[in-house]
Amino acid sequence: MSSTGVSVLLRPRPYETSSGALLLLPLLPQPEPLKPLPSEIWANIFMFSLASSSNDKRSKPWAWALLTICKAFHEIILPQLYSSIHITSLGTLQGFYDKLHVSDQKWDSIRRIPYSTPGRWVQILDLSDLLFESQTQALMLDSLLTQLFPLIPSLTALSMNPSLILSRRALSALGQRDGAVNLRSLTGLCYISPLSNTPDDDPFVQLFRNTPNLTTLVIAGRGLDPFELEFGYGDTFTLPDLTNFRPLLLPKLQTLSLLSMHFSPLMLALLKSELPNLRKLTVTPYDDIQYPASLSSAFIAQHSAHLTSLLLFTPKSWPTRLHPSPTEILAKAPNLNHLSLENPLPSLVLTEKHSLRILSIPRPIDSFWRMFERLLPYLPNLVALHIRDVRWLRKGVSSMAQGAGVQGEMREWKRRLDRRRIRLFDADWKEDA
Secondary structure (H helix, E strand, O other): OOOOOOOOEEOOOOOOOOOOOEEOOOOOOOOOOOOOOOHHHHHHHHHHHHHHOOOOOOOOHHHHHHHHOOHHHHHHHHHHHHHEEEOOOHHHHHHHHHHHHHHHHHOOHHHOOOOOOOHHHOOEEEOOOOOOOOHHHHHHHHHHHHHHHHHOOOOOEEEOOOOOOOOHHHHHHHHOOOOHHHOOEEEEEEOOOOOOOOHHHOHHHHHHHOOOOOOEEEEEOOOOOHHHHHOOOOOOOOOOOOOOOOOOOOOOOOEEEEEOOOOOHHHHHHHOOOOOOOOEEEEOOOOOOOOOOOOHHHHHHHHOOOOOEEEEOOOOOOOOOOOOOOOOHHHHOOOOOEEEOOOOOOOOOOOOOOOOOEEEEOOOOHHHHHHHHHHHHHOOOOOEEEEOOOOOOOOOOOHHHHOOHHHHHHHHHHHHHHHOOOEEEOOOOOOOO
């Protein structure tokens, strides 16, 4: 029997009067027909191919071409293409909103589908590279986002351009839409303190009351005006009445960044709320401004018990205004594995052994080395010192250049640290060859 299921007969003596016929038997068993792959397997195949094809955020034209292969592939791939959206221009955002708006108008609840497509497929919205050139375009973006947020109920991660200030109505649309509890990550938000210092009047506080499942939160403020310090800022500053304040519930928050923010109603609300799972905190230091005019040092002390990573960082600006850091960080955060310091480097105080493993500083400074050397007996687990603003010179540079300036200081520090079995890394986390 052939592969087509038809019997094959051999007639060795076809010209005989009564020629015999022999049945041809297959030497190998007949192969079974291949079973079609389930749609779930195809979905995983396309998911891995889309994720591994490129590490950048650029669109993949070939991925959209897969929609034309067949109807089955179209139904499998289209939700994955809409699951992660990266937009860089106002025109693209307008087209994306128009597509979702038209689809929402055609949505029919009789089909028992919770939300319209493709809006319900969007899980990640990356607007970190979204560009705008004028205040008019910023207002257009804010209006578009106000109308867009209610159309994407399954959104889990939102990344914003810190240059764009979201209005109260946009924040309200984000927090009061269906599916607000699905949000896990909010990054790149720009914060402007409201006129009132009461946390309940802050739109960000109202937003976070509706997003209890947040795990990552990155917010950047506008910093402290230096003229406020000249006129005795904080001398008569008093905290608002928090008798009736209801603390925020953010039990899953693990990573928090509050940049260029010395005081705000949001910071006060977070200070008065329990953050039991907070493990990584990035904050701009303002230790020269006393509490309550500045909450940065009090915030570190309040939430440092369970921290494993603490980064003191001041965003670069012109001119950069650096403020001192608290000196008792290590004593107040006993579980730290990684500590990153900012200039001016503080004279750390430590009287008991600490479990710190990685210490980061901006640049090697001789005065800091003397203090650091005194701390080493209390840091038995320290394995790495990270210089985050300096890179090793590339190979081929003359030995004279490698031994001069900051590079020479780095090599001297490396020689000293090698004796203590502590590794020295540059800004790219590379060791000198």
